[in-house]
Amino acid sequence: MDIDEDLKESGAHADNSTVKPFPSSSDELNSLKWHKVSVRWSPQLDKLSNIDPQKISRLGTLNLVVHPDFQIAKGSDGTEVFLGLKDDGTEVAVKRMLKSNYQVLKNEEEFLRLPQLDSTWIVRYVDFAEDENFGYLVLQLCEYSLDEYIKDHLPEDKMPVLKKIVLDVLSSLSVLHSQNTKILHRDIKPKNVLIDVTGRARLADFGISRQLNMGQTTLHTNTAGTKCWKATETLVEGSAFGYKRSTDIQVAGMLIYYILSAGEHPFGKGFHCEHNIFKGKYTLEHIDDEVAKDLVEWMINKDPDxxxxxxxxxxxxYFWTEDRRTEYMQRIGNLEEAENCRSADPELLKRLDHLADGKSFSNWKSKMPAELIQKLDGKKKPYPENTLGLMRFLRNLHEHYPGDRVDVMTMFPDLFGCVFKFAKMQEWNSRSTLRTFFQRVDIRT
Structure with a gap:
């Protein structure tokens, strides 16, 4: 079937006032204006910009061709997404849905038009149109869904890219959950995160989102979302439940694990996935970073509170810079427990040694420059070769010999994770000298 026949069947040239064939006067037979931005969709957009004008449908200032050659996505709810070009040359994605079932599309439009959602972490709203049969939501064109990007388009050095995507996703959620917005997304999943041409991740698809009223913290509603991407409390039998921002958080935690593991789910796959979510049975075996594991485990906790x-x-x-991590460990080295490392509580040392067993910083003195060991050990009784001794050594090295630098993060890549995990276990992080490290800092770019 050619493009002309498809268009006849689709009703793209319906006899109404909003959808019109492209003008065919001699002055307007030139190609459509096109500002080239997309890399992935460039071949199709080139074809669209130069197609026979009689085959183009116009909705206001939007030009599109409803044909498989220009379809870029399809949803389970009947939504179809096509490439389009605005009269000013802007590349767009056009979500089309039958008007008999397009309240979801209108709901998404209402959310995306909110000034609060005009953000670099949210897919950008462009326009909305409708004809006799369909509604059309016009959006910023992105390159890939997160699902596609992770499976087929990651660079060789993937971890920094994946970490940046995690930060983008959480930043997008912070836009929704802020006190002046209070939007519950309710359908967080890999296909609803899009990667734009710059590599930034943007949250999309607000069709079943809801907004809390002023002073409201819970929305009582029927269950929503996608199989295996639902929070524990939404899987309880019954017609309605209390949906909170913490409900989004648990699913976002599943998504973060999916990102960092390049495609795995913490609660498994297939038939058992939702059962595991309900029971709180998960695995973090597909990621190695202990700090990342701590973040995911915190977010996917079965208890919303x-x-x-x-x-x-x-x-x-997980998002701290190396300088911030180094400063944190120096503060640990300043705690009373580290100061007394030579006469530390045996039970404390036993717990710490168990956590540090087999790590890169075991026998740390043999891996340090000998002259530094001699310099600091010579001042008083030698530092014990356990983790508390290392923390005190690093603190004193920084305080008394600032010119003698040691790249401890490279030398002992698993040290920070171990120290943070132990400090959390001992509740040291709630102390006044460490508590400020866990307050929000401006880490977004």
């Missing part, structure tokens, strides 16, 4: 807010996730040590 024990999950973090999105602001707390953005202040998590």
């Amino acid at each position: 024990k999950r973090p807010t999105v602001e707390e996730t953005l202040a998590h040590p």
Whole structure:
């Protein structure tokens, strides 16, 4: 079937006032204006910009061709997404849905038009149109869904890219969950995160989102979302439940694990996935970073009251710079327990040694420059070769010999994760000298 026949069947040239064939006067037979931005969709957009004008449908200032050659996505609810060009040359994605079932599309339009959602982490609203049969939501054109990007388009050095995507996703959620917005997304999943041409992740698809009223913290509603991407409390039998921002947080935690593991789910796949979510049975075996595991585990907690807010996730040590991590360990080295490392409580040392067993910083003195060991050990009784001794050594090295630098993060890549995990276990992080490290800092770019 050619493009002309498809268009006749689709009703793209319906006899109404909003959808019109492209003008055919001699002055307007030139190609459509096109500002080239997309890399992935460039071949199709080139074809669209130069297609026979009689085959183009116009909706206001939008030009599109409803044909498989220009379809870029299809939803389970009957939504179809096509490439389009605005009269000014802007590349767009056009979501089309039958008017008999397009309240979801109108709902999404209402949310995306809110000034609060005009953000670099949210897919951008462009326009909305309708004809006799369909509604059309016109959006910023992105390159890939997160699902596609992770499976087929990651660079060789993937971890920094994946970490940036995690930060983008949480930043988008912070836009929704802020006190002046209070939007519950309710359908967080890989296909609803889009990657734009710059590589930034943007949250999309607000068709079943809801907004809390002023002073409201819970929305009582029927269950929503996608199989295997629902929070524990939404799987309870019954017609309605209390949906909170913490409900989004748990699903976002599943998504973060999916990102960092390049496609795995913490609660497994297939038939058992939702059963595992309900029971709180998960695995974090597909990621190695202990700090990342701590963040995910916190977010996917079965108990909604024990999950973090999105602001707390953005202040998590997983996102700290190396300088901030180094400063944190120096503060640990200044605690009374580290200061007394030579006569520390045996039970404390036993717990710490168990956590540090087999790590890169075991026998740390043999891996340090000998002259530094001699310099600091010579001042008083030698530092014990356990983790508390290392923390005190690093603190004193920084305080008394600032010119003698040691790249401890490279030398001992698993040290920070171990120290943070132990400090959390001992509740040291709630002390005044460490508590400020866990307040939100401006880490977004």
